Amino acid sequence: MKLSEIELKEEYRTGHDDLVNSFYKPCLQEASSYDRSVGYFSSTVFLLIGPELVKFAQRGGKIRLVCSQYLSNADIEALESGYHPVIDEQFVENSLLSSVNLLMQNTSTIKNTVALATLIKCGCLEVKIAFRKIGNGLFHEKVGIIHANNETVTFKGSINETWNGWHERGNYETIDVFRSWVEGRDARQVYRNSEYFETLWDNDIDALDVIPFPQVAKSKLESISKESIADIEPDTLDDYFMPPNIEQIDYEAPKRTPLPHQVNAIEAWKQQGCRGVFEHATGSGKTFTALVALNEHLKGGGVALVLVPDRLLHKQWSEEIKSDIPDVILLKAGDGHDRWRKNRRLNTITQPDKDLGVRVVLATMATARLPEFINAICAGPHLMIVADEVHEIGSLENSNILTIDAGKRLGLSATPNRYGDPVGTEKIFNYFGDIVQPPFTLVDAINSGRLVKYEYLPEAIRFTVEESEQWELETKAIYKEYARSKRDANGAPITSVKLQLMLIQRSRIAKKASAKIPYAARVIKENYKEGESWLVYCEDQYQVREVISALKESGHSPCEYHTNMKGDSAASLEWFKQFGGIMVSIRCLDQGVDIPKISHVIILASSQNPRQFIQRRGRVLRISANKHKAVIYDAVMVPICLDSEPGQLSLLKSELQRSIQFSGTAMNKSGSTKLITIAIELGIDPQECGFYGTDGIEELGDVEDE
Incomplete structure (x- = not known):
């Protein structure tokens, strides 16, 4: 025809x-x-x-x-x-x-x-x-x-x-x-x-x-x-035009299967005796990788204990477990769930009895570290422990959990080493085992399409005279307290609570530097386009209000998000996820908070803790529909003259540390060149600015940015 x-x-x-x-x-x-x-x-x-x-x-x-x-x-x-x-x-x-x-x-x-x-x-x-x-x-x-x-x-x-x-x-x-x-x-x-x-x-x-x-x-x-189209038998193919197959097209989502890096990680973990830590970049699918290993353990008749550091991750893990293991008996502990305390329920559900069904206990670390919890759980080789954000379990209080005996042990973190806390880091690896090789790095995640590439655009910000003087005064006080600190057997300083608080207080001077407000307003005025999703990352509510006021004066309509805000913070976050715009926020890029739509971020209050700033970067790079890259604007504190402002030496080093790290994996690898030039002019060798390359004052504990 x-x-x-x-x-x-x-x-x-x-x-x-x-x-x-x-x-x-x-x-x-x-x-x-x-x-x-x-x-x-x-x-x-x-x-x-x-x-x-x-x-x-x-x-x-x-x-x-x-x-x-x-x-x-x-x-x-x-x-x-x-x-x-x-x-x-x-x-x-x-x-x-x-x-x-x-x-x-x-x-x-x-x-x-x-x-x-x-x-x-x-x-x-x-x-x-x-x-x-x-x-x-x-x-x-x-x-x-x-x-x-x-x-x-x-x-x-x-x-x-x-x-x-x-x-x-x-x-x-x-x-x-x-x-x-x-x-x-x-x-x-x-x-x-x-x-x-x-x-x-x-x-x-x-x-x-x-x-x-x-x-x-x-x-x-x-x-x-x-090998050839002749090998295809047309009549064996499904004709999806005919009922009932038509209902399956574009509606039935396939079940997830692990990617090559996830399969390889699980195999390597098994070769380490089912002990180890997955050092996988944010956005690489750590949760799903752990669920694959956990599900296999459960099918063999075992029981699992999943540990998370906060309420948000507790909720996310609950949803993931129920989705991937629909027949699971899930006992929640923490985040307001206390049924585990009643009728020896925790002990019963963790017994090595296959006839009790598929069982998982999901607990916050704050609950799992309680003696009541530790004594009630039925420990032993039948128990598998998965710890998300495993670096959190190395703290003085949370490390009590590490007394629970378990057969299989798996830790998850993009940054498992605890910043400035070698003792806590050692506890983690002694219990869970070594990092499972190879790590899945940020570069791996970008190259495999798990994260988008990014531009890094830092800008030098300087103190006012008053802020500089306050920084110098607090630095002198910190050095005096540091000199009075007790020493351990190796001569290392034992961090006092007072010294930690002094460091936190001083760091806020830099995070809240007044010059950051007009910087943020100018960047948005010159670069923001309608329909984009921008996040301005602030230190506290006062800085949030200052930024919002400056943006409104420029004709923008930003939204606010933080846990103590007036109104419904969850509704504000959902609105931004759906419609985009400009969101001014506190702690919105920390563990467990995912807004893949964010394409641009302005960091006004960056942590000096590598774990936190690496984690925040990874969350900005999460993939989303029609998002082909991310742009990170970074307000970097730089002194005018170290001779007159010697107390800012450690600040400059820690700020350069972040900037060099961000630039190294950015599309524009020369992003920090201007800052490096400033450092050299001030007599600083940028090669000294490694993760632990400060003068020692900034290395006193993982609580510096809390």
């Missing part, structure tokens, strides 16, 4: 016409080639057509597709097989890498996925990506061209290559159809559309760049691709 023998209408509308059965399928059955440009592409349309598309390819049919870089989660893995690396466009890679595993994880569609991967590998389907050269807009041109026996049908309209685009139960869509054998309007439009596509495919349109699809998961897809 010829295309001209198909009864085609000039216009089709979903809800009124069956686009798939009356247009798409019959044309494809007769076609020799199919060219398509769309705003975005989803492979679920090929799951719909399934057998018909394979027969089309086996007849020698070819598909050329041009689309935007924003592909749906279900496309990436099937589209990669058969391509060689030709570019390194990071903003494309970030949008693709974040969801490369989803399609192959869906076992219900695996046959169709294998078929699609094979079509790409064998060259039956070729894909290119179109970008606008100027601006950040998407490529939205939607044209389709179907060739068969010297006849051509072209169509234009709002429809995308998705299930929602083609099916009558999807979006409301319309297309206009043009036929080469109809003289006049139709023939002219077929010529124009065909010429346009060839120009687009050849990258000859001035406003656009059209590039081959980049390599994302080529090796993985080749492992499931067949």
Whole structure:
């Protein structure tokens, strides 16, 4: 049959016409080639057509597709097989890498996925990506061209290559159809559309760049691709157009499976006798990695104790455990949950009895360290302990938990070493075991698409005369107290509570320096664009109010978030997560707080504790839809002259320490160059500014920034 023998209408509308059965399928059955440009592409349309598309390819049919870089989660893995690396466009890679595993994880569609991967590998389907050269807009041109026996049908309209685009139960869509054998309007439009596509495919349109699809998961897809399209049996594929399968398309999310770095970490942990610490960057999936190991332990009849440092993580872990282990018996302790105290419930639920079911105890460290809890739990080799943010368990009080005997032990932290607390750090590793090699670093997370890349833009901020004088006075007092400190057997100072409080008080002078307020207002005025999500990280409520006032004077409408704010802090946070804008906050980037949409952050009150500033950076870099990079603005305190302000030496070193660390993994690695130049002019060697390269005063304890 010829295309001209198909009864085609000039216009089709979903809800009124069956686009798939009356247009798409019959044309494809007769076609020799199919060219398509769309705003975005989803492979679920090929799951719909399934057998018909394979027969089309086996007849020698070819598909050329041009689309935007924003592909749906279900496309990436099937589209990669058969391509060689030709570019390194990071903003494309970030949008693709974040969801490369989803399609192959869906076992219900695996046959169709294998078929699609094979079509790409064998060259039956070729894909290119179109970008606008100027601006950040998407490529939205939607044209389709179907060739068969010297006849051509072209169509234009709002429809995308998705299930929602083609099916009558999807979006409301319309297309206009043009036929080469109809003289006049139709023939002219077929010529124009065909010429346009060839120009687009050849990258000859001035406003656009059209590039081959980049390599994302080529090796993985080749492992499931067949050698030839002849090896695919079309009739064995599912036709997702027919009920009840249609309900599964785009609605049934596949269950998570561990990524390679997670599988490798669990294997290495087992080789260490099921003892060790996962030093994995924030955003790398530590929680899920631990759940995989924990679930395996539970299936073997064991019991698990999960420890978290705060209420927010307690809630998050509760949701994760229930989601991944639906048949779990979960006993909560802490965060207002005290049922564990009644009727020896904690002891009963932790007994080594497989007949009691799948059991997990989820406790805050503040509760688990109580003698009542420690004495009640049934310890032993059947018990597995997982400690999230394991660095927290090394404190003087929390380390009481480390007396609980357990077989399998797993700690999780992006920064397991306790800043300035070698004793607490030693306790952690003595109990849990060594760091499981290799660590999964921030660079690993960025390169694998778990985090986005970032720009780092520090700026030197200086004290007022009054602030500088106050810093010098408090520094002298600290040195006097430091000199009076008692020493241990090795001659190291024993930190007193008074000295800790003095350090905290002095650090707030820098964090609340008055010059930071106009700096934040200026950065936002010069760089903020409507629709972005910005966070201004402050020290306290007073600084929050000052920043909000300055921003309102500039015509902005910032929102506020902290636990002691007037109004509903949770509602404020949810509003920002949904709508973006500018949020001025306190402690919003610490452990357990996730707002992936944040694309820009201004750090006014940065910690001198490496653990905290590394953790905060990682949270800014979390992936989110259409987020291709993050931008970090950092207010760095720098003295004018060390001769007249000698007390600021340790401050400069600690500030440089953070800046050098941030710059080292940024897209613009020269971000801290200006600050390094200032340091050299002040007589400071930047190489001295390692994590523990201060003058000793800043190393007295992990509580410095609390």
